[in-house]
Amino acid sequence: MNQIRSIIRPLLAVSGALLRRVVRRLLCGPAVASWSWGVELRVVALRAFVAAGAGQGSGQGRRRFEERLDPPLPRRLxxxxxxxxxxxxxxxxxxxxxxxxxxxxxxxxxxxxxxxxxxxxxxxxxxxxxxxxxxxxxxxxxxxxxxxxxxxxxxxxxxxxxxxxxxxxxxxxxxxxxxxxxxxxxxxxxxxxxxxxxxxxxxxxxxxxxxxxxxxxxxxxxxxxxxxxxxxxxxxxxxxxxxxxxxxxxxxxxxxxxxxxxxxxxxxxxxxxxxxxxxxxxxxxxxxxxxxxxxxxxxxxxxxxxxxxxxxxxxxxxxxxxxxxxxxx
Missing domain, CATH: 3.40.50.1820 (Alpha/Beta hydrolase fold, catalytic domain)
Known part of the structure; x- marks a missing residue:
């Protein structure tokens, strides 16, 4: 159960942060004038993910998530x-x-x-x-x-x-x-x-x-x-x-x-x-x-x-x- 929570918690944090930022950008514009939607939402998602891991003290939840990662190489490589x-x-x-x-x-x-x-x-x-x-x-x-x-x-x-x-x-x-x-x-x-x-x-x-x-x-x-x-x-x-x-x-x-x-x-x-x-x-x-x-x-x-x-x-x-x-x- 704890392992499931360690995965779900950052995903929920990221989803909520992205939704809030979409609304804010529509109302107030980009955080940085030169940032595209893609750049800004990526920064927001990462901040929420990292903060969710930091909130668990030693970051062990984030590390458990990372240990499951096995990403492919970039497609063109x-x-x-x-x-x-x-x-x-x-x-x-x-x-x-x-x-x-x-x-x-x-x-x-x-x-x-x-x-x-x-x-x-x-x-x-x-x-x-x-x-x-x-x-x-x-x-x-x-x-x-x-x-x-x-x-x-x-x-x-x-x-x-x-x-x-x-x-x-x-x-x-x-x-x-x-x-x-x-x-x-x-x-x-x-x-x-x-x-x-x-x-x-x-x-x-x-x-x-x-x-x-x-x-x-x-x-x-x-x-x-x-x-x-x-x-x-x-x-x-x-x-x-x-x-x-x-x-x-x-x-x-x-x-x-x-x-x-x-x-x-x-x-x-x-x-x-x-x-x-x-x-x-x-x-x-x-x-x-x-x-x-x-x-x-x-x-x-x-x-x-x-x-x-x-x-x-x-x-x-x-x-x-x-x-x-x-x-x-």
Whole structure:
């Protein structure tokens, strides 16, 4: 019964939110002038779904829902991208390859989900698009999640997978790391820890709306609350204790915007001007630049959190993939 409720609750929340937004848009117009009906309703549906999961405390209901997901590849990529389960460094995940190509660049992809949700299946369609656009062999890591596995479990899994790729013969100069939201923060933490331990560094990192401040101190959280889908409780400015426990939220390995980026490889950072954690990307880029790192920060007008995965056919999403492909080359 509890499992049924965990599925029905978010579906009812989404249905109600969509109905209310249709009425509101008809009466008052779009939340953002440039948003089509499709874009706006997708943001509303996601906000309701995420909020329903957040309302259950640890997000376990949302995770049970996600564990049942087995989405197909995007229609136009079926037969062009291959997906298979795998394991790297003792950590499971999904390998993606372009069918018939011998791509030399390898991408370690870290999914988002605030460190408490998400898995390779939830990000399969976006990772497939990224694999095709960037011409990479991609491993989407199924790292351990909080609250069962708090910091540094996810980072330890990421380190293990990265070092296993290097040990298997993958050249660090052709290895890139990428991630969205919490996965973007985890990618930064990986770079910082690799540097601290004197390990080989990857060729670069691609960060989609990285989550780099687990204290939630950015002004954009409140300023953009009406135009994003992240849980509104983030606006309470409480640290992410589900992941942190009692760990210091200003540790650079959990909030990378406090890290030392000197000597690290180039960073490509994407952020939407309408997303709640926009300030996480801006402050990360500013800190990395002060440390002498090569940073490209692309802020897409009128876009929400991790928009290339949310509205994949939008010109802004296609633009982000093209920029990523050029960066990896």
């Amino acid at each position: 079926r037969g062009l991208v291959e997906v298979e389960r795998g394991e790297v460094g003792g950590v499971s995940g999904e390998w993606m390859r372009r069918t018939g190509f011998d791509d030399t660049a390898t991408l370690l992809y870290l999914h988002g989900g605030a460190y408490i949700s998400g898995n390779p299946a939830t990000h399969r369609q976006f990772a497939a698009r990224l694999t095709w656009a960037a011409a990479t062999r991609t491993f989407v890591l199924d790292y351990r999640l909080a609250p069962e596995h708090r910091f540094p479990a996810g980072l330890d899994d990421t380190i293990a997978a990265y070092l296993a790729l290097i040990s298997s013969g993958v050249d660090a100069e052709s290895l890139f790391v990428a991630g969205d939201s919490a996965g973007g923060g985890l990618a930064c933490a990986l770079l910082l820890r690799l540097k601290d331990e004197g390990r080989p560094l990857p060729a670069g990192a691609v960060l989609f709306s990285p989550y780099t401040d687990l204290e939630h101190t950015g002004a954009s959280i409140s300023a953009n609350a009406a135009t994003d889908y992240l849980p509104l409780t983030m606006g309470d400015a409480q640290p992410n204790t589900l992941y942190l426990g009692d760990h210091d939220p200003r540790d650079p390995l959990v909030s990378p915007m406090y890290g030392d980026f000197s000597g690290l490889p180039p960073l490509l950072i994407f952020a939407g001007s309408r997303e709640m954690i926009l300030d996480d990307s801006i402050r990360l880029a500013e800190k990395a630049r002060r440390d002498g790192a090569e940073v490209t920060l692309h802020i897409e007008p009128d876009m929400m959190h991790v928009w290339p995965a949310i509205v994949p056919g939008h010109p802004a999403s296609l633009r982000a993939l093209a920029i990523t492909a050029e960066f990896v080359k």
